[in-house]
Amino acid sequence: MVERSPWFDAFCHLMLVLGVAAMCLPLYYAVIAATHSLDDVLRVPMPLTPGKELLNNIQTALAQPDFVRQLINSVILAVGVTVVKIAASFTAAFAVTYFNYRFRALAFWMIFSTLMLPVEVRIVPTYEVAANVFAPLNWLLGGMIEVDLQWNLLNTYTGLIMPLAASATGTFLFRQLFLTVPDELLEAAKLDGAGPVQFARDVLWPISRTNVIALTVILFVYGWNQYLWPMLIITEPSMLTSVVGLAKTLPGVSDSVPHWHTAMASTLLISLAPILVVLVLQRWFVKGLVDAEK
């Protein structure tokens, strides 16, 4: 849009500044709060300039019981979701794009329809399955024979990761990429003697590299920021993820003093991992979303 008038320019800049402020002020508040002592933080209004207590607060945060353990849990969850989801969607997309079998379209659309059912929507049945993976089987067979198979995934990494990793976003992305790969490439590989596995490993996977990196960034942050599901299925403090653990350090009702200064220091520490992933991979991330390198 080309519109040249000083008033319009000023208006645009004003809106931009407001937008930036709305986005960044909470973050600024968090950083500031992490640098003050408890007394300063609880003062009204809270000081808007940095204090001197940052290192102290960080030390206190690190000293919280299970804090480091919970960070590790978060890493396991985020990496697990990323790896499982990429592996599953790559193979699923490969299957629905390159193989001809009955019900192929049905399979694809069933995967696709799960896009409409995120974890939050199906959280009760998902919890039931996590509590006993064999529950649906028991129910199915219950009419015929007396069965009671048990496989409990509550308070396990598997139960934490699997429901979050099962979704269609990645499958769809890979399928769209595979559709742009010329058929002759597959035929050339066939003539070279490559079977489906070799073709997927030696040709498709390297071609998908930028897509994989973009997905890694998105999925890692997605996994890291999970709140509702981990809170539901994890009850042992040592298995909690940091995001949930952080929320639990703050009192829910006003029965004690909220330690905002250490909570914010923890927040900064917890944010480091996704920031690091984004910083390291962002160059490829943008490239992967913009151009499919062919």
Next chain:
Amino acid sequence: MGMVDIRGVEKSYDDVKVIHGINLSFAPNDFVVILGPSGCGKSTLLRMIAGLEQITAGEIAIDGRVVNKVEPRDRGIAMVFQNYALYPHMSVRENMSYGLKLARVDKGTIDAKVRQVAEILGLQALLDRRPGQLSGGQRQRVAMGRAIIREPKVFLFDEPLSNLDAKLRHQMRMELKRLHLRLNATSVLVTHDQVEAMSLASQLVLMNAGVVEQVGTPTQIYNEPATLFTAGFVGSLPMNFFPGCVNDGGNQLILENGTKLPMERDLRAHAGKKIVLGIRPDALRLVPSPSDGGQVFQGRLELAEDLGSLRLLHLRNSGGGFAVAVAADTAAEGTLHAAANERDLHLFDAVTERRI
């Protein structure tokens, strides 16, 4: 028995039959060119030889072995694709050696072969580049290298030159021919470009609408086209066609434009039949005046095309138009007369469209 034998091969997609019973045999060391217009089934035939398409009926044998059920990699063939189909993420070296790597050939042998093939094709300096960093001609060469390194009995080329510009195409055409002579293998090339076909083929197969129209050397096909289709398709200047019939005496052609051509050939067997007469523009020459009853065509100059080495005059008379190729410096205007020798006249039955 040839290197490649195609016996009664048919191909259908669902209910649509695209190839109707083809029988061909390619001798060892032949350079076979399959020529035909788009959609005639020539690429499908090539892909059936390669094993990339199922054969609906009939059988294909390579070096005496029926390969209908044999995997592409085990057929002893190599193929060069129109768009080269190089692996975009692999270097030239990896592109050429991928097949050998999958066949678990040891590294030393692979290296030696890559070096040897790179030398044949002049790719030594480019071995570590990616396809994206190469020009069209270089990619073409890498694609050929990937084929050569397999040491196949039969090379298959699917319109390999059509993505190149005119000058490079000419150069690569010569290179292709030189390579064929050097490699001692059977080559099968599919193209719709008849200049390419004429210049490369030792055996030319002309296809149309899923059937073989004619098989022969380029000279045979050019000089004695067996069907009306062949006559019209082969030759860089399109042939002139004149409908007409043979007179009752069998010694004269009466064309629909009114021209009467006395023939020395005995056509009594075809007396009274409807025919189509074909004459190539370069078989016609301008003559000063209509000699009495000779084989002369007459027409008014409508327009002239200068093609560099020659000039193409488009003449028109009451019965339609035709073209005459003359030397580039020929000046001409008004009503002109053109004559041809009897041996340059191609006669076709108007009903069966076969050569008389």
